[in-house]
Amino acid sequence: MQLVGKKVIVVGGSSGIGLATAELAHSEGADVIIAARNEQRLEAVASKLKLSAVTADVTSDESIANLFKRCGPVDHVVVTAAQLRSGPVKTVAMDDVRATMEGKFWGAWRVAREAQINAGGSLTLVTGYLSVRPRPNSAIIGAANGALESLARSLALELAPVRVNAVSPGIIDTPIRAAMPEQARREMLEKTAASLPVGRVGFGEDVARQILAFMTIGFMTGSIVYLDGGALVT
Numbered sequence: 001m002q003l004v005g006k007k008v009i010v011v012g013g014s015s016g017i018g019l020a021t022a023e024l025a026h027s028e029g030a031d032v033i034i035a036a037r038n039e040q041r042l043e044a045v046a047s048k049l050k051l052s053a054v055t056a057d058v059t060s061d062e063s064i065a066n067l068f069k070r071c072g073p074v075d076h077v078v079v080t081a082a083q084l085r086s087g088p089v090k091t092v093a094m095d096d097v098r099a100t101m102e103g104k105f106w107g108a109w110r111v112a113r114e115a116q117i118n119a120g121g122s123l124t125l126v127t128g129y130l131s132v133r134p135r136p137n138s139a140i141i142g143a144a145n146g147a148l149e150s151l152a153r154s155l156a157l158e159l160a161p162v163r164v165n166a167v168s169p170g171i172i173d174t175p176i177r178a179a180m181p182e183q184a185r186r187e188m189l190e191k192t193a194a195s196l197p198v199g200r201v202g203f204g205e206d207v208a209r210q211i212l213a214f215m216t217i218g219f220m221t222g223s224i225v226y227l228d229g230g231a232l233v234t
């Protein structure tokens, strides 16, 4: 039990990587608060896992200020919340690319600005390997991830002795692709798994375990960890 007596907030904790992180932190003895927009899903997860929940939207300055006012000082903060819209640079709607930055980049910025993290505690940002392994039609996501990785390194200096790190996942099987047709989603995951040295895609728990390492290894700050099943070396 590595987090007994620690208070952990997972912004984006009702699904996927955030949910796996909340579960793992809870199993390590932490007092865990999860935050996200959809109240029904948030409350369902919180009551099943016996966690606390606060509805919040990372795209709103006021909502994130209220979240941290309600929670008070905390030990570890994790931001997984994102709403990703992308497309070809020549044709994607400006509203869509602005929404991507608003949620993923400015959302993390708002959390960093408002969270009161105890000395020696940590802030973890979740980015994504498109920052260094770009794909056509995803430039805005790669750019948001790259900006977040720079932000983590800057904040490691500015917020010290709070530690700030980022984990940059490859393809992780979470509900983030729920809107894709099921067969196309499964085929994409199978093709990705076959292309990777580890022979599988990631699970939320893979990333959660790295985030737990950021929380508990007091020597880690300013680190960017690429956790991608070997995608960057293939």
Ligand SMILES: NC(=O)c1ccc[n+]([C@@H]2O[C@H](COP(=O)([O-])OP(=O)(O)OC[C@H]3O[C@@H](n4cnc5c(N)ncnc54)[C@H](OP(=O)(O)O)[C@@H]3O)[C@@H](O)[C@H]2O)c1
Pocket: 011, 012, 013, 014, 015, 016, 017, 018, 035, 036, 037, 038, 039, 041, 056, 057, 058, 059, 080, 081, 082, 083, 084, 103, 104, 126, 127, 128, 129, 168, 169, 170, 171, 172, 173, 174, 175, 176, 177
């Ligand atoms: N899964 C992958 O393959 C993968 C790969 C690389 C990077 N990532 C990154 O990992 C992070 C987590 O992804 P995931 O796969 O765990 O996604 P997910 O399963 O869709 O979970 C996203 C979580 O964020 C919350 N959220 C979304 N927009 C929000 C907002 N504006 N304010 C507050 N909460 C918000 C969602 O709840 P509500 O919708 O109720 O708000 C949900 O709890 C994202 O930043 C994603 O870009 C994922």
